[in-house]
Amino acid sequence: MSHVPLGYRIENGKAIIDEKSAEQIKTLFQSYLSGDSLRTAARKAGIGSFHGGVCKILQNARYLGDAYYPAIIDSDTLAAAEAERIKRATRLGRIREPEExxxxxxxxxxxxxxxxxxxxxxxxxxxxxxxxxxxxxxxxESEVS
Known part of the structure; x- marks a missing residue:
């Protein structure tokens, strides 16, 4: 099990972009934003993961880049994917507010x-x-019968 997000590899102690995997990540975001389901978008991108794993990829802010990881996608794409995920979940009734x-x-x-x-x-x-x-x-009264 790797702790390095898909799209990166470690060389000489530094994270660099793995071009093949980075293209899969970009394709995943584009397919999801074009209306494909998580599973269909993952299949088009060539990512063999379950829908929960794909959802985590779509929410991973490391793809924006930080001090260690270089950027693969821009912030607008990540924000659009998150907005789309929330819109779909709301439409399907999967977002529930906790009852007081x-x-x-x-x-x-x-x-x-x-x-x-x-x-x-x-x-x-x-x-x-x-x-x-x-x-x-x-x-x-005793509850024991």
Whole structure:
């Protein structure tokens, strides 16, 4: 597996353009922008990759050139390919905004009665905190059958 993008090769520690592969990259961009699908554009360019790999090639900003890699395509071509990719994905319903989920608030605080004798007279609750907890847990329905 190579870490060098298609269209380049390394010679003497420097990236240089591989003319044959660079022509494949240019053909891929031209075919995709002319309306071909990812697979068809890759086939026309002679690139044997799956559609996800071809999509990554179309999004790779290294083809614009940087301090290490020389430029193969211009920024207008890369921007046009990205705009076309987003347009097609939107048309096909493949761009989805994440749904905002309602925050679930779990009860994590427990309140012990400060004067159990007073409440005991009114509501017939147990008087010790341990008995109160046992009573509260007994009210929870068991989900185990």
């Amino acid at each position: 989920k309602a925050e679930i608030i779990f009860p994590t605080a427990f309140r012990f009665l400060e004067n159990p004798e007073c409440v005991d007279e009114q509501a017939d609750l147990p008087t010790s905190p341990f008995q109160q907890a046992e009573y509260v847990y007994s009210l929870i």
